[in-house]
Amino acid sequence: MPAQILKVAPRPQPVTAAPLIRFAGVGLSFGRTEILRGIDLEIAAGEFVSVIGPSGCGKTTLLRLLAGLQKPSAGQVSMAGRPLRGPAPDIAVVFQDYANALLPWRTAAGNVALALEARGVPRPERAARIAELLQMVGLGAHAERFPAQMSGGMQQRLQIARCLAQDPSVLLMDEPFGALDAMTRHKLQDELRGIVRRTGVTAFFVTHDLEEAIYLGDRVIALAPHPGRIAHSFPVTLPPQRDQLSTREDPAFLALRRALFDFIQEASA
Amino acid sequence: MSARRHLAWGLASLLVLAMAIGLWSWIARAGLVSAVFLPGPERTWAAIVKGLQSGVLVQQTGQTLRRMVLGWGLASVLGIGAGAVIGLSARARVWVLPLLEGIRPLPASAVAPVAIVFLGLSEQMILVLIAFGALWPMLLTTAHGVASRPARLAEVSRCLGLSRTAYLRKIALPGALPDIFGGLRLGLTVALILAVVGEMITAQGGLGTRILLAARSFRAPDIFSGVVVLGLIGLASNAILSLAEAWLLRWRPR
Numbered sequence: 001m002p003a004q005i006l007k008v009a010p011r012p013q014p015v016t017a018a019p020l021i022r023f024a025g026v027g028l029s030f031g032r033t034e035i036l037r038g039i040d041l042e043i044a045a046g047e048f049v050s051v052i053g054p055s056g057c058g059k060t061t062l063l064r065l066l067a068g069l070q071k072p073s074a075g076q077v078s079m080a081g082r083p084l085r086g087p088a089p090d091i092a093v094v095f096q097d098y099a100n101a102l103l104p105w106r107t108a109a110g111n112v113a114l115a116l117e118a119r120g121v122p123r124p125e126r127a128a129r130i131a132e133l134l135q136m137v138g139l140g141a142h143a144e145r146f147p148a149q150m151s152g153g154m155q156q157r158l159q160i161a162r163c164l165a166q167d168p169s170v171l172l173m174d175e176p177f178g179a180l181d182a183m184t185r186h187k188l189q190d191e192l193r194g195i196v197r198r199t200g201v202t203a204f205f206v207t208h209d210l211e212e213a214i215y216l217g218d219r220v221i222a223l224a225p226h227p228g229r230i231a232h233s234f235p236v237t238l239p240p241q242r243d244q245l246s247t248r249e250d251p252a253f254l255a256l257r258r259a260l261f262d263f264i265q266e267a268s269a
Numbered sequence: 270m271s272a273r274r275h276l277a278w279g280l281a282s283l284l285v286l287a288m289a290i291g292l293w294s295w296i297a298r299a300g301l302v303s304a305v306f307l308p309g310p311e312r313t314w315a316a317i318v319k320g321l322q323s324g325v326l327v328q329q330t331g332q333t334l335r336r337m338v339l340g341w342g343l344a345s346v347l348g349i350g351a352g353a354v355i356g357l358s359a360r361a362r363v364w365v366l367p368l369l370e371g372i373r374p375l376p377a378s379a380v381a382p383v384a385i386v387f388l389g390l391s392e393q394m395i396l397v398l399i400a401f402g403a404l405w406p407m408l409l410t411t412a413h414g415v416a417s418r419p420a421r422l423a424e425v426s427r428c429l430g431l432s433r434t435a436y437l438r439k440i441a442l443p444g445a446l447p448d449i450f451g452g453l454r455l456g457l458t459v460a461l462i463l464a465v466v467g468e469m470i471t472a473q474g475g476l477g478t479r480i481l482l483a484a485r486s487f488r489a490p491d492i493f494s495g496v497v498v499l500g501l502i503g504l505a506s507n508a509i510l511s512l513a514e515a516w517l518l519r520w521r522p523r
Contacts, residue, residue: 067428069424069427069428086427087427087428087430088430089428089429089430093425093428095421095424100419100421100422101422103422103440103443103444104520104521105444105446105518105520106520114429114431114439115429117431117439118429118430118431118435119430146519146520147520148520148521148522166429
């Protein structure tokens with residue numbers, strides 16, 4: 001199975017021999033309910049993987065396994081050759097519900113500081129790093145605002161900044177832009193892609209928006225439900241430089257969108 | 270608009286206060302109640318001025334204030350500490366809370382004789398009495414506040430690699446602060462009541478002792494001056510707490 005995925009997924013960037021992340025025969029059941037079965041998946045360092053599938057197919061659960069928030073009942077998830085035993089500071093998670101994931105009593109700067117405090121970054125070094133990260137997500141002028149004084153898009157930017165403060169090698173995102181309006185979503189997609197390319201972080205992006213999955217990803221993993229399993233792995237053959245208008249009109253984009261759409265129709269039936 | 274309304278409401282409350290004092294003055298002057306029991310505002314005010322000039326009232330107020338603050342502080346430390354532990358652990362909630370719920374309704378004044386047996390009619394006894402009574406609101410609100418934090422923040426904490434104590438200090442307790450403030454406020458009222466009760470029982474000085482002794486020798490203006498000062502203490506301490514709350518919870522959406 002992994003070999004097959006590798007074959008259909010030629011990556012645009014040079015890839016090291018060993019994958020950074022490996023799911024080997026991973027399954028998860030709660031009592032009699034089987035959520036995920038036989039997940040074999042390899043992700044290379046620096047790769048941007050999008051995950052789609054009909055609702056209830058276990059997309060979020062797959063992400064939680066990789067985050068170490070959930071333990072598999074079968075198989076193993078490993079990172080850099082070592083089995084994952086729980087949440088690792090090296091793996092950052094952007095949750096969909098940004099309002100619950102931020103500390104409302106801390107300012108934007110304070111929320112970013114939390115990740116630095118957890119890493120034990122000495123106090124004198126924090127301020128400069130915080131300013132840099134807030135600048136990177138476009139919140140440079142809003143360091144002293146509390147989350148309640150920010151729009152949804154700004155709050156999600158802030159959560160991304162806090163995740164980057166962990167200096168992670170893997171960035172997990174669970175429908176991060178699902179609750180935002182279309183304009184904000186497009187803007188954040190471009191910013192996210194830019195950040196991922198600049199930092200070289202490996203991205204694992206769960207979404208229900210097929211176009212978003214293609215636009216952002218180097219590869220799109222499609223999950224089928226009952227129980228959740230990997231049905232397809234579609235390589236994204238678009239040039240790395242993407243644009244909200246021209247990329248979305250690219251024949252390769254449209255062809256892949258059609259393939260994903262057909263898959264979802266079939267899987268939901 | 271809002272500021273003008275604020276002002277209007279403030280003026281209205283002052284007007285009501287003035288009317289209440291006027292009514293009090295009229296009842297006293299009309300002789301509806303014997304002057305031995307009910308001094309008018311004028312004689313009460315005179316007693317306050319006399320107490321301030323001689324320094325006795327200042328000293329007594331200081332004693333009561335000190336006890337109230339110390340006992341309340343003791344209760345805060347114990348209540349918030351124990352409440353945090355109970356709030357964090359589902360097991361502690363199941364095992365310990367029923368016991369605490371059983372002790373809580375005990376009137377603190379009924380516990381006073383027990384405290385006297387162990388500590389005598391002493392300063393410590395008053396503080397223990399205050400702490401015992403003021404402990405419960407803080408403990409229960411803290412436990413509730415810590416336990417009802419969104420599960421998401423606990424996951425964020427795990428993902429960031431925060432230690433358990435860091436989680437408690439940086440996430441659980443600040444998140445429970447709105448609830449804790451409710452407990453601090455209730456506890457402060459209880460602390461003032463029990464400071465006075467303790468002073469009446471032990472005769473260790475303070476406003477409680479002043480009122481008790483004045484009552485025994487029918488010095489009504491002295492009683493009333495003590496009561497008025499107690500009312501002012503309650504008003505002022507609540508106002509200070511409200512200011513602290515407004516500042517510490519300024520992050521809340523309005």
